[in-house]
Amino acid sequence: MVTLLKKPGAPRKLLAPMPPPPPADPPEVAASINIDGKAYSVVEVRTTGDVILDVSFENSSACNKSIPSEDIRKWRNSKSPIPSPRIFYRVRLETLKKNSRYFQHLLGPTFAEGVAITNTFAQLAKLNLKPAEVEADRLPRIKIVEEDVATKTIGRETIFCDMLRIIHGADHLTKPITLNCLTVLVVMADRYNTLPLVARYVQRTFINFKYPVTLDKKAEETLRQKILIFYHTDQAIRFASATKELILRGSSRWLGADETATDFQTAWWDLPDGLEAELAHRRACVLRTIASVQTQCLALYTSKDRQCKLGYDSSGACDSFQLGEMIKFLSKKELLCLIPFQAASPYDQDYIWPDAYPGDIETLIGLLRQCPSYQINQYHSHCGLRTKLLPALDYIKSCIETGVGVKFGRSKSDWVNDSWSKSSATGEKKAFWVSGADGEEVDVAGKKTEIFDFKEVKGKAGWGVNDIGGEKAAKALFLAERWNWIREQDSEFRMLKSTPNLTM
Template identity: 55%
Template sequence: MSDPKSPGPRLSKAITAIRVGEQEYPLLDIRSTGDLILDVSFKNTTECTKSIPKDALRELRSKKLPIPSPRIFYRVRLETLKKHSEYFRTLLTPPFAEGVLVKESLLRLSKLNQNPTEVEAEQLPRVRIVDDDTATKTIGREMIFGDLLQVLHGASPLTTPFTTHCLTVLVIMADRFSLLPFLTRHFQKNLLSHKYQISQDKNGEETLRQKVLIQFHTDHGVRFAAATKELILRGSFRWGGNYDMSGESECAYRRTCVLRTIASIQSQFLAIYSSSWDRQCKLGYDSSAACDSFQLGEMVKFLTKKGLLSLIPFQSVSPEDSEYIWPEAYSGDVDYLINMLRQCPSYQIDHNHGRCGLRTKLLPALDFIKSCIDSGLGIRLTASKNGPVFDSWIPPPAPKQPFYVADEKGEDVDIAGGTHKEFQFALVRPKMVWGTGNNSNVERSAKGLFTAERWDWITEPESSGKSGIGVRPL
């Protein structure tokens, strides 16, 4: 802002200047009767990738101008800052140097019989604050900081329109200066009514990530869970295969769990129809091996056409072979994947075989998976003395050494590594636990399904002893 030719954002409230040495800097009266000056330097670097207004950075680059680092003075009320912010309450109170300076300056004015709310800005105590761009990488943050102070002093924000990115910067700044509780209360209407324009390109993913961040800081309930569910279903090219205990890794891991669960349906039925041990055609005396072969062929054709199955030749091929195209993992939207699988036709070899194909087995499984996605996929936060926490799906590293014993089938089982879980669809009843309205049961039900090691999607008539969600140790 010190360079009058720079295309930096405009502050729409009347600004006067304050002189420091030979240089004049903008002075913004948040309160014309304020008794304190905040001297804020917004340090920007070439790492800035965003700007407020949106086209300011593009204009700077087109004119090959340096990224400005504005220094702005804000006239504010001392007691207002201390009342609503732990950060300012600590900073502006002795024994901190800033607190000592403020106390001495106000005492000096009092001895001169001068009212701090009436004197010129140059006579008021000044507190220096440096704000860097590491968190938001945005130039124009001075506008949002001014909005934050406006709201704090009971006025409306000056920035229009208030975009998703502006809201993100506002929340990050409020978090830094310990103003989130106040901001959440007094900005609640804006937070609830804000519309997130989420497209299918990279900009859409960035907007979705900003939505998750905003909800994390302002709403630890259903809106944050819904935002994380949306990110999990969409996926991200940033995600790799190494998972730590952060929220980012948690979302990536939950997506992997969901895709493995969905893939297990087609894997199981492809294996069953490929086997001659158990015939799937259920027409009694008319059951036919030809019907099973027909269904297997149609199943393979459908899944291959949809890009959900790849047939690999038996010969070994080097991964470095540039002529060979290896199949890629599904990276699209999970809802789209489920809807694509729902398009499976009701194949039949003749009119007597109306319920022998994949469709009758696939749709109930997909309906069940979708209900678990809707009820328990998003991250649900709970309060703790150390901040919000969540029940992670990522398994902790196993500290124990493996210890194998033979089971009843003579197979080696690692009893030190914990029990493996298998999900059995036949054990799932229509009145699932999420019908009770218990959120903890909702979370456990989805987690039990999606974190199983094996899935059995064969449905058989329930016996009187079968109950529960259908997850049991192997």
């Protein structure tokens, strides 16, 4: 593109187009080290470096990823041993110690590595030599073993070099950067205690990075990698959205899968700082809340109390009809399992014990919303499950949108203050149950039972008005121990603690 500039009183001049930016320079490999008769190239992260990092990248057959991504397929097809490269990096000692607590301790005076560096510097000083100016052979060499335990990825040496360059104030060289590259980078930064610096670099450099869209449960690993990146790089909004997605979709790791399998041994399959348990707990709370709606409806229609309030002679038949249609609908959608009264062994091969719902929670809500408006005749148009179910599901969905994802503020550790699992465990005491005046069992020794009453919720227009109110409403709903979903003012306050012979 040619730009025309005109100064006042001067003729127009043609300016030559700006040349394209030069391509990223490869790592400087300007020297070599001879060890046991073998020459190794030295990657000069800094040409004025005064320390050599001797890093062995151990790779095993458990590796299932690579950088570039196609390399793993090549190694498997060739059936040759996976290489474990040994790379030498020339770096600045003070820069490492300043930006990494790992290197600050390892290369300090309390470890043998730090003592060896001090002794080597002293020997060079006697010869009037500056470490930043001598050949790589004469510099202190620090051995590091980089295992593949946390990432199961071949080619980590390129990301390790990027991390060292970021520590030294330079740009990364690996291109193109993929989601797996970013994941390995933050995992390494966490291991070498340089996360604050790397997090700022990621926020600044990859602000427009296009994270892969995870449309279904098959993309769980990708979703988990995004959660780990967002958490370690303090991207709070994206982190809240990604954690909500995992809570709603569920995880194969939470379904009793073999956790010793290779697929579950990487860092993103065991999210740090208690996040893994927190997300699983939040999903369980949401499922328990949704189940309470149909559980209470079944309890109401199996009780002695008349649910049809029309006062017709057919009201009794209406209740029986609604109960039958309700059980038929829930059983057809595989949301209800009827258990016979006789005992059955959990090891009985012919008996299938019901499992917790493993699917997408939004899909579950959609299934329940399919409940038809059953009516025994044209005069009972407002009777049945649907009239009670839809308002409850609407409110649950509103609370899911505003308050299910894990959120933090200025510090990523802030989420602990709003932990659901911590709230559930606070103040727990040994329960002592007695019968109350209304026949209801009451725990007189334990903490106060958290009860959610749908009648006390304000109008639909106020649901999820702001983030703070939405989060409080979500916690009040999903952390409740008992629920009353009946909104009619003249209805009795009936709640179900457990339903005999019915399993959701």
